[in-house]
Amino acid sequence: MAAEEGKVDPMKQFQIEPLFGSSWDIAGFNIAFTNSALWMAITVVLLWVFVYGGMKRELVPGRWQMAVESATGFIDDMLEANIGKEGRKYVPYVFSLFMFILFANLLGLMPVGIIPGVHAFTFTSHFTVTGVLAVMSFSIVLIVGFWKHGIKFFTLFVPHGTPLPMIPAIFLIELFSFMIRPFSLALRLFVAMMAGHVLLKVLSSFVIDGFNYGAMTSLIVAVPSFALMIAISALEILVAGIQAYVFALLTSLYINDAEHLH
Amino acid sequence: MPQIAQLAETFSSQIFWLLVFFGITFFLIGRGMVPKVMGTVALRDKQIADDLAAAQGARDAADEQEEAWRERENANRAAAQALIAESKAKAAKASEKKLSAAQKRLDTKLAKAETEIEAARTAAMAEVEGVAAEATQDIVARLAGATVDKRTARSAVKKALAHG
Known part of the structure; x- marks a missing residue:
């Protein structure tokens, strides 16, 4: 934090900085290992540790195994409720998606900033990342849809009972709303994560500046802002879970469209 | 906003x-x-289902055995009852036989006694007749002074006895 300048830049936390490999290129595109990539790596390692702890395969599960089994069971139930029996084959993908986003969101909220020189980075607050995740989900929908139904997949855009003269207009509207899905999916997560983090940083600048300006501002600005920060941190933990859930839920709903049309 | 400001230089690395x-x-x-x-979850669910089915099976088997035991018990009881009835009937028959044998013995004894009594009575009667005839002879001799021979006296006595 730029506290020493008496100013907090709420956008600095989204800055991507290459850690090493600045000169790595693939086909002319730079693939430097950045702080964003580092946090992705941490997410994967922690997720692996979490799931590995649940692989003891005991008949009577311990707490950890129970937690992991609850997570897989949660995704399994969600897919079964939204897609049905065919939904089970998407459990690995939706589980990976949900847990990856959830761990990333929660890690970004960890107060590691109290260690000097360490900055938490929430890679889900970058639309390049959420965009890729959304495009992956959307691609699965397209591939499954055209694989299973071929050209009949386009009937998805004509709801049952549409009057004949309305079909061209409805088709266009439905097609448009279908094509907008990856954008809404990506933007929803990106905006929610970014907004929360900006809000926390803005409030933290109120706290720091309030204390710096003296006793009066400390009392009427810094202390209430700090209380609000605590409350909003709690809210952000909730949002982290909800956004991961929404992403996974919408993905499963879209896959349901591809599996069953209507 | 670094997401946009750094887009050109970082998008390939991010992706x-x-x-x-x-x-x-x-x-x-x-x-x-x-x-x-x-x-693991599926295995556990299956194990639980199997255990429940096994418990149900054991319970059914127990019910079946209890039913069989009850049947056997009933049969045993019926057999015992039949045995009791049979021996009761046998005992009754045996005692009846014994009774009837005793009755027969009693009957023959009774009949014998009766004939003996009859004989004794006849003998006594004959004696009484004899005595009566003698007495009659005596009375007649005394009262009428006539001698009545034994035969006449006897027939007279018989007549009087027969008339009561």
Whole structure:
């Protein structure tokens, strides 16, 4: 934090900085290992540790195994409720998606900033990342849809009972709303994560500046802002879970469209 | 907003590393570990279902055995009852036989006694007749002074006895 300048830049936390490999290129595109990539790596390692702890395969599960089994069971139930029996084959993908986003969101909220020189980075607050995740989900929908139904997949855009003269207009509207899905999916997560983090940083600048300006501002600005920060941190933990859930839920709903049309 | 300001220089690195790490997540954790975790859950559910079925089976078997035991018990009881009835009937028959034998013996004894009594009575009667005839002879001799021979006296006595 730029506290020493008496100013907090709420956008600095989204800055991507290459850690090493600045000169790595693939086909002319730079693939430097950045702080964003580092946090992705941490997410994967922690997720692996979490799931590995649940692989003891005991008949009577311990707490950890129970937690992991609850997570897989949660995704399994969600897919079964939204897609049905065919939904089970998407459990690995939706589980990976949900847990990856959830761990990333929660890690970004960890107060590691109290260690000097360490900055938490929430890679889900970058639309390049959420965009890729959304495009992956959307691609699965397209591939499954055209694989299973071929050209009949386009009937998805004509709801049952549409009057004949309305079909061209409805088709266009439905097609448009279908094509907008990856954008809404990506933007929803990106905006929610970014907004929360900006809000926390803005409030933290109120706290720091309030204390710096003296006793009066400390009392009427810094202390209430700090209380609000605590409350909003709690809210952000909730949002982290909800956004991961929404992403996974919408993905499963879209896959349901591809599996069953209507 | 660094997301836009740094887009041109960082998008390839972001996409590349996301694909790498999400790929690891998907293939290692999603495809590799999650099915095993779910397999454990399925195994446990199956075990519970099997145990419940086994318990149900054991209960059914117990019910069946109890039913069989009851049937056997009933049969035994009936057999015992029949045995009791049979021996009762046998005992009754035996005692009846014994009774009838005793009755017969009594009857013959009674008949014998009766004939003896009859004989004695006849003998006594004859004696009484004899005595009466003698007495009659005597009385007649005394009163009428006539001698009546034994035969006449006897027939007279008989006549009087027969008339009461």
